Amino acid sequence: DVDTLELLEELLAEYEGTLLLVSHDRSFLDNVVTSTLVFEDDGKVSEYVGGYEDWIRQRKPNKTATLSDKASGKKAKPGKQVKSRINSSEKKKLGFNEKRELESLPDKIEALEDQQQELEQRINQSNFYQKDKETISTTMASMKQLQEDLQKLYERWEYLAEFET
Structure with a gap:
């Protein structure tokens, strides 16, 4: 039922x-x-x-x-x-959790973009590559992870937005 x-x-x-x-x-x-x-x-x-x-x-x-x-x-x-x-003509409606998630995604994306911008500024400093290897590796790994996380959030946002209307 x-x-x-x-x-x-x-x-x-x-x-x-x-x-x-x-x-x-x-x-x-x-x-x-x-x-x-x-x-x-x-x-x-x-x-x-x-x-x-x-x-x-x-x-x-x-x-x-x-x-x-x-x-x-x-x-x-x-x-x-x-x-x-799966019948493509059937339009799935968003559940409560998905609606809540869709509403929170812009804030999550903005926070990650701010972190990404901070890391980019750090990397673009003229003395960045003169630092120790561990600092450089950690910073670059963090940047890569941020990019992957952002991509996943954008994809999820796009997916959920399809069903919002």
């Missing part, structure tokens, strides 16, 4: 604790969860930000499928089988 499901989504969105949730309802998962644990083919458990659709976008192509497709002359298309099952 749709009303009960929506009520459950709202209650779970307000819950501040941690909950391990297993469901076959992909839309429900997308509306409720903030991270997804996935059992990968190699036996490892990986964590992805967001729900099922986010995992599909973020995951790496299956290497074994890619190898078998190359042997048969086919090109690998990650996520194609899953996408074909």
Whole structure:
């Protein structure tokens, strides 16, 4: 029943604790969860930000499928089988957590951009490369991590904004 499901989504969105949730309802998962644990083919458990659709976008192509497709002359298309099952005409609505996340993303992005600007100023100083190797390495690694984090936030913002209207 749709009303009960929506009520459950709202209650779970307000819950501040941690909950391990297993469901076959992909839309429900997308509306409720903030991270997804996935059992990968190699036996490892990986964590992805967001729900099922986010995992599909973020995951790496299956290497074994890619190898078998190359042997048969086919090109690998990650996520194609899953996408074909999802009706593209169905517009997903944002759950409570996703709405809250969408509202907070601009502030998070701005904070990371400020940090990035500070690091760029530090790197652009004339004496930066005269500093010890560890300081340079740490600063450059921080810059790389900031760029990756910003990219993920921009992608998430764009993804959530598609469903806002």
